[in-house]
Amino acid sequence: MNRRFLIGLLLVWSLGPLLWQVYTSFCSDQALIQPFVSHDQRWTLIHYQNVLNANPPFWRYLVNSLIVGVSSTFLCLLLALPAAYALNRIPRQLSTLSRLALVGAALFPYVLLFLALLELARALNLGNQLLALSLPYAALSQPLAILLLNNAFNDLPPELEDAAKLEGLSLFQRFRWILIPLISPATASTAILVFLFSWNEYPIALTWISDSSKLTLPVAMARIAGSSIYSVPYGAYAAATVLGSIPLVLLVLIFQKPIVSGLTSGAVKG
Amino acid sequence: MTLQIQNLGRHVGQQWIVRHLNLHVDNGECVALVGPSGCGKSSTLRLIAGLDQASEGEIILNRKNVSHVSAAQRAVGMVFQSYALLPHLSVFANLELGLRVRGVRASDRQQRIQAMLELVQLQDRANVLPAKLSGGQRQRVALARALLRDPDVYLLDEPMSNLDAQLREELRPELRRLVLDRQKPVIHVTHDQHEAMAIADRIAVLHSGRIQQVASPTELYHHPETLFIAKFIGRPQINCLRPKDGVVTAVRPESLFFAKEGLPCKIMSREWLGSSQLLYLDSPEGSLRLSCSTSVDIPELLIVSWHRSDEHYFDAESGRRL
Amino acid sequence: MIVLLLLPALLLLLVVFVVPLFRYAWLSFHADSVITGLIAIPNGGANWLRLFQDQRYWQDLGQTLRFAGVSVGLELILALCIALLLDQRWRGRDVVRTLALIPWALPTTVMALGWRWIFNTPYGPVDHFTKIAGIGSLNILGDPNFAWIATVWADVWKTTPFAALILLAGLQTIPADLYEALLLEGGNALICLRRITLPLLRPYILLALLFRIAQSFGVFDLIQVLTGGGPASTTESIALYAYWNALRFLDFGYSSTIIMASFVLISLICVIAWIVLQVLIPSHPKSRGVI
Numbered sequence: 001m002n003r004r005f006l007i008g009l010l011l012v013w014s015l016g017p018l019l020w021q022v023y024t025s026f027c028s029d030q031a032l033i034q035p036f037v038s039h040d041q042r043w044t045l046i047h048y049q050n051v052l053n054a055n056p057p058f059w060r061y062l063v064n065s066l067i068v069g070v071s072s073t074f075l076c077l078l079l080a081l082p083a084a085y086a087l088n089r090i091p092r093q094l095s096t097l098s099r100l101a102l103v104g105a106a107l108f109p110y111v112l113l114f115l116a117l118l119e120l121a122r123a124l125n126l127g128n129q130l131l132a133l134s135l136p137y138a139a140l141s142q143p144l145a146i147l148l149l150n151n152a153f154n155d156l157p158p159e160l161e162d163a164a165k166l167e168g169l170s171l172f173q174r175f176r177w178i179l180i181p182l183i184s185p186a187t188a189s190t191a192i193l194v195f196l197f198s199w200n201e202y203p204i205a206l207t208w209i210s211d212s213s214k215l216t217l218p219v220a221m222a223r224i225a226g227s228s229i230y231s232v233p234y235g236a237y238a239a240a241t242v243l244g245s246i247p248l249v250l251l252v253l254i255f256q257k258p259i260v261s262g263l264t265s266g267a268v269k270g
Numbered sequence: 271m272t273l274q275i276q277n278l279g280r281h282v283g284q285q286w287i288v289r290h291l292n293l294h295v296d297n298g299e300c301v302a303l304v305g306p307s308g309c310g311k312s313s314t315l316r317l318i319a320g321l322d323q324a325s326e327g328e329i330i331l332n333r334k335n336v337s338h339v340s341a342a343q344r345a346v347g348m349v350f351q352s353y354a355l356l357p358h359l360s361v362f363a364n365l366e367l368g369l370r371v372r373g374v375r376a377s378d379r380q381q382r383i384q385a386m387l388e389l390v391q392l393q394d395r396a397n398v399l400p401a402k403l404s405g406g407q408r409q410r411v412a413l414a415r416a417l418l419r420d421p422d423v424y425l426l427d428e429p430m431s432n433l434d435a436q437l438r439e440e441l442r443p444e445l446r447r448l449v450l451d452r453q454k455p456v457i458h459v460t461h462d463q464h465e466a467m468a469i470a471d472r473i474a475v476l477h478s479g480r481i482q483q484v485a486s487p488t489e490l491y492h493h494p495e496t497l498f499i500a501k502f503i504g505r506p507q508i509n510c511l512r513p514k515d516g517v518v519t520a521v522r523p524e525s526l527f528f529a530k531e532g533l534p535c536k537i538m539s540r541e542w543l544g545s546s547q548l549l550y551l552d553s554p555e556g557s558l559r560l561s562c563s564t565s566v567d568i569p570e571l572l573i574v575s576w577h578r579s580d581e582h583y584f585d586a587e588s589g590r591r592l
Numbered sequence: 593m594i595v596l597l598l599l600p601a602l603l604l605l606l607v608v609f610v611v612p613l614f615r616y617a618w619l620s621f622h623a624d625s626v627i628t629g630l631i632a633i634p635n636g637g638a639n640w641l642r643l644f645q646d647q648r649y650w651q652d653l654g655q656t657l658r659f660a661g662v663s664v665g666l667e668l669i670l671a672l673c674i675a676l677l678l679d680q681r682w683r684g685r686d687v688v689r690t691l692a693l694i695p696w697a698l699p700t701t702v703m704a705l706g707w708r709w710i711f712n713t714p715y716g717p718v719d720h721f722t723k724i725a726g727i728g729s730l731n732i733l734g735d736p737n738f739a740w741i742a743t744v745w746a747d748v749w750k751t752t753p754f755a756a757l758i759l760l761a762g763l764q765t766i767p768a769d770l771y772e773a774l775l776l777e778g779g780n781a782l783i784c785l786r787r788i789t790l791p792l793l794r795p796y797i798l799l800a801l802l803f804r805i806a807q808s809f810g811v812f813d814l815i816q817v818l819t820g821g822g823p824a825s826t827t828e829s830i831a832l833y834a835y836w837n838a839l840r841f842l843d844f845g846y847s848s849t850i851i852m853a854s855f856v857l858i859s860l861i862c863v864i865a866w867i868v869l870q871v872l873i874p875s876h877p878k879s880r881g882v883i
Contacts, residue, residue, distance in 0.1 A: 006677055007688055014692045017749065020717060021706045032715055083601035086594045105609050107803050109810025109858070111831045112851045115838050116612030139608035142601055162321050163354035165341040167368030167419065171593070177367060181358050200699040202813040203831075207839065218699040218813070225705045225817050234709045244702040252697045256690040259697075263754070264761035267796060 018245060024238035032235055047239035056213045058243055061220040065199050065247075067130050068216055072137035072198040073191050076145050079138060080190070084149035085179065099147065106143035113140075114203045121208050128211045136204050141194040148193075148266055152186030153179065189262025192255045199248070217244055272296050273318070273423045273455040278327035280317055287313045288479040291327065295423075295455035300446065301484070302470035303459045304502070310479040311459040312351075315425045318457065320344045332422045347416035351428040353408045355400040361387075361411050362396040365418055386414045389448070405433050406441060413448065424449050424456040430465060442469055463503050467491075475499050497589035500582055506548050511555045513586040523548065523561035525580035528568070532575030533558075537568075613855065619848035626842045639849040648825065649833065649850065653857075656829045659740060660808035663747045667804060668797065670748065671755035676789075678756070679763040696753040704817035707746045708733065736826040739819055743827050746814055751807075755800040762796030763789070798869050802862050809858045830854050 024032065028044040052058050087095050117136050126132035156179070164174050180187070202218040209215060215223065224240050252259065278291040288310040295301045303311045316322045318329055320341035329337045336344050356364050362383060369379045387393045390410040400408055409429055416424060429445065430438045446469050449456050460466050466473050467487045474484040475498075483495040487503075494500035500508050500520050509526070511519045535551040535558065542564065549560040551574065560574060583592040620639050622632040643649055678689050695703070713719045713731040722730050732738045770788050779787070790797075812831040815821060821828035821836075830850060838847035 003677070003680075003682065007682075010674060010677065010692055011688065013749070014695055014753070017703065017706055017710060018694065018698070020710060024709060079601040079604060082597035086597035089594050090598075105605065107806045107862075108609070109807050109831070111810035111812045112834070112854060113608065113612045114835065115844065115847055115851060116615050117608070118838070119615070119844075120607075135604075136608060139604040142605055146601065157352065157354070159350045159352055159354035160356060162316075162319075162341075163348070163350060163415075164356075164367075165321065166319060166344075166346055166348050167415070168342045168372050169367070170342065170371075173371055177371075178356060182356075196697060200697075202699065202701055203835070218701040221699065221701045221705055222813075222817050225701070225708070234712065234715070237705045237709060241702055241706045245698050248697045248699070249694055252690060252693055256686075256693070259693065260689065260757065263757045264764075267758040267761040267799060268765065 018241075018249075021238045021241045021245070024234060025242045027235060027238075029235055044235075047235040048243070050236050051239045051243060058220075058240070060213060061215055061217045061244075062247060064130055064214055065217040068133045068137070068205075069195045069198045071131055071134035072141070073194045075134045075138035076141045076194045077187065077191060080142055080145035080149055081175075081180065081187075083142070084146045085153055085175075087146065087150045088153060099150075102143040102147050106147065110140050111203050114207055117204055118207045126208065128209050128214060130209070130214055130216075133205060133208060133216075134198075136208075137194075137198045137201060141197050144266065145190045145194060148186055148190045148262060149183065151265060152183040156182055185258065185261065186265070188255075189258040189265070192251070192258050193262050196248075196251065196259075217247075272332070273457070274328075274330040275318065276328045276330070278314070278317060278324055278329065280313065280322060280325045286479055288317070288476075291481055293474055293481065293484060295457060297455060298450055298453040299471045300450060300456040300458055300469060302466035302473045303457055303476060304461065304463055304466045304473055305476035306502070307461060309476045311461075311476055312427055313479075314476070315348070315427050315457065315459055318423070319346045319348050319425055345419075345422040346425060347419040347421035347423070348425040349409070349412045349416050349427065349429045351431060353400075353412040353432075355408055355411055355415075357400055360397045360399055361392060361403070364400070364411060365415055368415065368419060382418060386418050389417070390414045406437050409433065409441070413445070417448065417452070420452075422454060424452070424454055426456065426458045428459055428461065431460070431462070438465070445469070464505065467503070473503075475502060493591075494582065495591050497584040500584070506559045506561055508582075509558050516586045517592065518584045518586050520582040520584065521576050521580055523559040525576045526558065526560040526574050527562070527576065528566075529573055529575035532573045535572045535574050537572065613852075616848040616852045616855070619845055620852045622845050624843075624845040624848075628845075630842070630844075632845065635845070639846050642846065643849050643853060648828075649830070651825070652828050652830045652833045655740065655827060656809060656811070656831075659744060659747070659811060659827075659829065660805055663744045663751075663808055664801065664804045666744070666748050667752050667755050668800060670752050671759050671800065672793075672797075674752065674756040675759035675763055678760050692756070693753045695750050698750070700750060700813035701817045703750065704746065704814050707742065707818055711742045733819060734823050736823050739823055739827045743811075743814060743818060746818060747808065747811065750814075751804060755804060758800045758803075759793060759796050762793045766792050794869065798866065801865055801869065805861060805865055806858055809854060809861075 025047050026043050026045070028046070031043075087098060090098075120136075121127050121132070126135070160178060160182070161174060164178050169177065199216075200218060201216075202222070205216045205219045206222070209219065212223070221240060221244055224237065273293075273295040275291050275293045279289040280287050281289075291314060293301065303314060305311055313322065317324050320336070320339065320343075324337060327337070328335055331344070331346075356367070359367065365383045365386065366379055369382065374382070383396075384393070387396055390413060392407060392410055392414070395403065395407060400411070403411065409432075413429070426445075426449070430441065433441065442465065458466070458469060463473075470487065472484055472486050473490055475482045475490065477496075477498050483490060483499055485493075490499060490503050494503060497510070497518060497520065501510070504522060506523045508520045508522050511521070533553045533555060535553040538550040538552050538557070540550070541548040545564060546561055547564050547566075549562075549568070551558045551560055551572070553574065558574065584590065585592055619632060621634060621636065623635040623638065624630065624632040674692065678685060678692075710716050711718050711732045713729055713734065718732065719729055722728060730738060732742050766788065770792075771784050774784055774788060809829075810831050811829045812835065815827055815829050815832050816835075819827045821832050831854070834847045834850040834854070837843045837850060
């Protein structure tokens with residue numbers, strides 16, 4: 001089969017739906033209903049205006065997601081780095097068992113945890129606080145993070161740390177000057193994957209946050225989907241979809257290397 | 271400032287890696303630790319350095335018992351086989367890290383590192399990353415790092431084994447000079463007995479985690495305590511005759527000569543080594559190696575003999591000298 | 593000292609993964625809803641009994657299984673094709689790989705909205721397409737027979753890149769000379785696939801399979817936004833059902849029961865899938881390098 005054809009097919013299939021949204025978002029309501037309307041009545045920016053001028057403004061959701069994403073990533077790494085290091089220094093059977101448990105946890109559909117986590121949020125009064133979301137997010141991404149970082153630590157020649165010990169470096173100093181700098185590619189991969197997860201997460205954000213000015217992007221989109229204040233809502237929906245997708249597309253394009261290497265190394269050693 | 275190891279041992283699970291190690295190294299003395307792969311040389315070094323915890327025994331460094339002191343506190347300088355240079359730091363930064371962490375002031379650091387770089391002749395390489403250095407240069411950086419530490423003992427773990435033979439020969443005297451200048455005990459691990467014989471004041475032969483003998487090179491050569499040592503030390507390898515009445519008789523290849531009476535032999539092959547030659551012979555007592563100068567004529571009728579006094583006797587079972 | 597390093601992560605993991613399961617197990621044997629004033633009162637196996645007799649649950653379970661089965665099956669085949677395509681070296685490959693990743697990176701709810709439009713009748717492009725193709729207007733999202741297909745399609749679209757990447761990683765560990773040797777012996781592409789690629793890929797296929805099966809049981813975002821569970825609950829998943837029981841009907845006891853049952857089911861299915869795959873694809877005989 002012609003390879004060019006297949007590649008084209010792949011691209012059309014992958015990007016088609018999104019590009020259709022872009023197209024739709026610029027179509028006037030009329031054009032959406034009657035596909036053969038005249039040219040000057042076709043294109044409009046009104047959908048974007050509506051979305052951006054809504055209350056709360058759309059960019060608010062992006063900011064919220066950003067706050068949650070950054071804090072989750074930070075917290076996750078803070079906990080996962082020491083844990084990944086320590087995983088190699090416990091007795092062999094224990095570490096094999098732990099690794100297996102972590103793989104199991106990584107595969108687990110976390111959606112099912114929503115109820116217990118909701119109860120937790122209520123009990124500890126964590127509802128409607130963006131930063132509080134970083135707790136469950138950091139926790140849910142721990143398994144993957146620990147496994148990825150642990151692999152990276154394993155790849156380091158053990159003598160490097162030995163030499164550092166003999167130079168008089170304490171554990172913290174070894175972390176700071178040697179271990180963490182040397183695994184920075186893996187850290188970058190882990191960070192971006194955790195960030196993506198936090199940004200895209202839905203069920204927990206849905207149940208923990210109800211205040212409309214504090215919604216993260218996915219939850220906001222669902223709310224928009226639930227409302228139909230527009231006559232033909234799909235233009236506005238499309239605009240919202242495009243606006244919601246832009247940050248992610250940018251992230252993927254910019255961070256493609258760490259993303260791909262993180263996923264593949266996770267697969268190879270997992 | 272001496273190093274003393276008493277009854278040092280370590281076991282992992284049920285197996286003893288090293289046991290009953292006793293060794294004393296004086297200031298300015300270089301003891302080579304030799305043995306075949308897996309005999310426990312590196313493990314011993316790691317125990318002395320504090321990278322592994324001993325299961326029994328004591329390590330006394332500079333009259334202080336450091337057996338339970340952590341590696342960071344032990345004042346040990348080690349050069350690793352792989353050099354263990356931090357790949358993301360320049361030569362200068364590699365040398366600086368230890369000083370920095372130990373609280374040396376920036377100006378002092380600059381000075382000391384500069385001086386050290388001159389000493390190992392790497393002044394123009396200060397800002398280079400280890401990946402861009404040759405094997406020999408990396409070794410010098412690793413050495414410089416250990417010297418900068420100014421430790422109470424120097425541990426060298428096969429520092430030359432990653433270098434080619436010619437480089438090894440060139441760097442050997444330099445290594446010895448730099449390290450022994452500090453007047454501290456030095457332990458040099460190597461699997462190359464030739465290197466050990468060349469650089470060490472004394473050699474400790476390790477086999478299956480036990481020290482079989484500690485002696486000067488000549489002593490080891492002329493009076494090996496065990497059959498293993500007799501075979502390990504000295505190239506070409508010593509000849510072992512077939513055991514008789516539980517005794518193995520061994521004779522060095524250079525002790526054999528052509529005579530009118532003795533063992534009739536046939537030449538299997540011959541190696542020309544420049545000033546000397548090595549003959550592989552087949553005799554009723556088994557295969558023999560004979561080493562002599564190239565100026566010696568090889569007679570038609572090959573009869574080989576040796577002096578009684580050149581014989582070594584070992585117990586066939588235990589390998590111990592008789 | 594080492595323990596200190598592990599402790600925070602361990603604690604967090606326990607709280608988030610282990611404690612909930614115990615809590616669910618406990619709650620499932622209690623009545624905890626509006627009726628009980630939101631206090632948990634033990635009611636023995638009443639919830640479980642109710643679950644066994646709950647028509648809607650079994651319907652949802654069937655739907656979820658159907659969704660998971662078809663979705664994962666399609667995904668893996670597509671992912672393998674994509675991985676095979678991306679495994680070769682051609683100009684612009686990295687760019688295409690990145691672009692193909694975009695579906696995976698988008699939040700499900702964001703794109704679900706888009707899919708609603710795409711499948712919309714009578715204005716969406718799919719509808720136009722079916723009309724042109726002569727199949728007529730299908731009202732996909734409104735038709736109980738077709739709505740689930742839309743969900744499968746959307747799910748496959750989003751998750752295939754991830755599976756493809758995993759399989760691609762596996763493909764890249766296969767040394768080229770294995771193929772060369774087989775081709776020299778007269779093999780063709782199909783035989784290469786059967787004898788070399790699939791056996792050596794087995795652990796990766798397994799990983800992708802288990803991961804996707806487990807995840808698709810938790811399908812929630814997509815269903816809620818794309819179809820809301822409809823039409824007439826025909827696309828409703830068990831996760832969605834559990835959610836409604838908890839947040840709409842405020843019946844936490846029953847919701848816990850649903851979740852607990854799902855957890856048991858997922859574990860069972862994963863084990864079965866693992867066994868089945870071991871049988872289906874024989875492992876490659878140890879042949880390091882060519883003879």
